Amino acid sequence: MTTMVAPPTAPDTRTSRVRYAALIAKVLLFALLLTALIWPDLSGIKGKASGARLVVYPLGAMVLPLWWWAYGRTRSKLHHAFPWPADLLLTLPWLIDxxxxxxxxxxxxxxxxxxxHFVLWGFLTAGALLAFAPRNLSLAVTAFVxxxxxxxxxxxxxxGEYVAFVRHSPELQSAYTDTLGDLALGTLGALLAGLLLHRLAFRPKAN
Known part of the structure; x- marks a missing residue:
């Protein structure tokens, strides 16, 4: 008797694509970090706390896999599989920057x-909420989180920017205005990400 193998379902295909996208994003990120280490003059981050970025960026991209390996995979009631969409969202800000x-x-x-500042903080916030927040949060609580x-x-x-390089750069004269704008845009991006995520993933499904 011939055994029929069912074709992959749409969610499985979508998960595979997101997984590959997250892995490709990490490969590109580490490739850029390696080239910045080897050819700092061509990196675009010379004079912009390049040393700190070479440490913080890989940590930012690997925080979720490290947490999952150490602790998250044991929480089967919350996560049945590694949260690849969250991992992609948490990797993109460092890569795009x-x-x-x-x-x-x-x-x-x-x-x-x-x-x-608007878009990347949206990605970062959406990734963090998708990875760590319960799915039954109300709209108000999601917004506050x-x-x-x-x-x-x-x-x-x-x-970090101020301590690392702004205080010793010509940007110091305009840093106050720029910082206020960056904080406002980052906050708005985070809020929009929370509202969209609640609508797409956190709302209780109707019976």
Whole structure:
């Protein structure tokens, strides 16, 4: 008797695509980090706390896999499989930031920095919520959690930038205005990510 093998379902195919996208994003990120280490003059991050970025960026991209390996995989009631969509969302901000610096977009495109603070904080917040937040949160609680995470992350980032290179650069004169704008855009991006995620993934399904 011939055994019929059912074709992969749509969710399985979608999961595979997201998994491959997350792995490719990590490979590209580490390739860019390696080239920045070997050829710092071509990295686009020279003079922009390149040493700190070479440490923080891989940690940011690997925090979810490391957490999953150490602790998350035992929580079978919460996660039945590794959360690849969350992993992709948590990797993209570091990759896109490095690409933007490598292509010199932050210094040549006037709106690029503002757009990145809005979009990348949205990705980061969505990834964190998708990985760690319960699925039964109300809209209000989801918004508060998104704001709490996104705003805190934005403040830590701005403090890190100031300590690492802004205080010793010509940007210091305009740093206050720029920082306020970055914090506002990052917060708005985080809030929008929380609201969208609640609508797409957190709402209880009707019986």
């Amino acid at each position: 490095l690409l933007g610096n490598r292509l010199n977009l932050f210094d040549t495109v006037t709106w690029w920095d503002d757009a990145m 998104a704001l709490g995470f996104g705003t805190t992350a934005a403040v830590i980032w701005e403090l």
